[in-house]
Amino acid sequence: MRTADELTGLFRTQGLRVTPQRQAIFRLLHGNDRHPTVDSLYDAARTEMPTISLKTVYQTVHDLEALGQVTLLDLGTGSVRVDPNVESDHQHLVCTSCGLVRDVPLTEVPSLPARYRREFRTDAVEVIFRGVCDQCGPRPSKSPTNQ
Amino acid sequence: MRTADELTGLFRTQGLRVTPQRQAIFRLLHGNDRHPTVDSLYDAARTEMPTISLKTVYQTVHDLEALGQVTLLDLGTGSVRVDPNVESDHQHLVCTSCGLVRDVPLTEVPSLPARYRREFRTDAVEVIFRGVCDQCGPRPSKSPTNQ
DNA sequence: CTTGCTAACGACAATTGTTGTTGATAGCAT
DNA sequence: ATGCTATCAACAACAATTGTCGTTAGCAAG
Ligand SMILES: [Mn+2]
Ligand SMILES: [Mn+2]
Ligand SMILES: [Zn+2]
Ligand SMILES: [Zn+2]
Numbered sequence A, B: 001m002r003t004a005d006e007l008t009g010l011f012r013t014q015g016l017r018v019t020p021q022r023q024a025i026f027r028l029l030h031g032n033d034r035h036p037t038v039d040s041l042y043d044a045a046r047t048e049m050p051t052i053s054l055k056t057v058y059q060t061v062h063d064l065e066a067l068g069q070v071t072l073l074d075l076g077t078g079s080v081r082v083d084p085n086v087e088s089d090h091q092h093l094v095c096t097s098c099g100l101v102r103d104v105p106l107t108e109v110p111s112l113p114a115r116y117r118r119e120f121r122t123d124a125v126e127v128i129f130r131g132v133c134d135q136c137g138p139r140p141s142k143s144p145t146n147q
Numbered sequence C: 001c002t003t004g005c006t007a008a009c010g011a012c013a014a015t016t017g018t019t020g021t022t023g024a025t026a027g028c029a030t
Numbered sequence D: 001a002t003g004c005t006a007t008c009a010a011c012a013a014c015a016a017t018t019g020t021c022g023t024t025a026g027c028a029a030g
Helices: A004-013 A020-029 A038-048 A054-066 B004-013 B020-029 B038-048 B054-066
Strands: A071-073 A081-083 A091-095 A101-104 A120-133 B071-073 B081-083 B091-095 B101-104 B120-133
Touching: A004 A020, A020 A038, A020 A054, A038 A054, A054 A071, A091 B120, A120 B091, B004 B020, B020 B038, B020 B054, B038 B054, B054 B071
Parallel strands: A091 A120, B091 B120
Antiparallel strands: A071 A081, A091 A101, A120 B120, B071 B081, B091 B101
16 A cells, blocks of 8 residues: 555545545554454554544445545455555465464466366456464463463 | 164264154265255255155254254355265355355365464365356357357 | 545444344253 | 143233434535
8 A cells, every 4th residue: 555645646546535534544554464354443543643433444445446546345244444555466374363463475376277167257366375373372382381 | 974774873873863854855965066055956856745844954954054064154255055975075166146055075175374373273165166058158168160 | 725525534323133132932861 | 631831822021123313514615
């Protein structure tokens, strides 16, 4: 995703207005690799802007999506994750315990077997690695003696 | 998933009771490859059992999941899909227009790149082919002449 | 700088899919 | 046949997201 300043220009050329609320969201998202939920963005934005509404955050991320500046991911964690990394194609790993989402670049993704291609046009292939991160999993004991 | 009769036995050995409502759901799911939503199961069950409640359907599919007889899939279609095919490992294609879900057996799925394995224990790899089915897509013209 | 159009705002209600509660019913082990 | 208790249906509650609306303010043009 572009910088807050670049997005300001982009929004204006699209006839969209740029407000302090939107710029706060631009800043919170730029370079953010944590795949935040809309609600966590809302919380973060409220620390500097207590009256911002959740609706405004939803509206802004949808506008960003329409301009191709973020992807909205539904990874089965219960709420949408905002992904500002639209520059490099990548997949995701998801911790089923804490909801952590991390980018995983794959050099190769599977393709739809030939016999299905007549009946289905694939637009995107999504790979999700589900499991447990080291924060949540059993301490990956350096010493195998503590049991 | 096993037959309705086999499930009846399995439920009883687990101390679960088998009611006409549950048996109706067993029958609706056996051999069903359409990945129905809970709500569509509810509709189907009501035709033969008008007073069955949606809660009962949810409860039963969750019990079936706990016994490993179905998988509950969140494929980003807005509601959970019930998958009675627990016999053969497979992936899915999803029509983003009509919500169709179809099994796609893959001989090989990607594995998590080595550098992530220290920090993450992968329990499952999910591959989703998103696109448009032939019912929804532009008529796949046999003749390439109709522009 | 002023002005006016209208996009974006915040507040709040509504919607959807799912889960919690409860008192009554009925499955099934004994 | 009987009693324990899992399951039932009805209904309320919930969480994530979207819709409505009257007000405010961004910003392009003059
Ligand atoms: Mn990502
Ligand atoms: Mn399936
Ligand atoms: Zn975790
Ligand atoms: Zn379709």
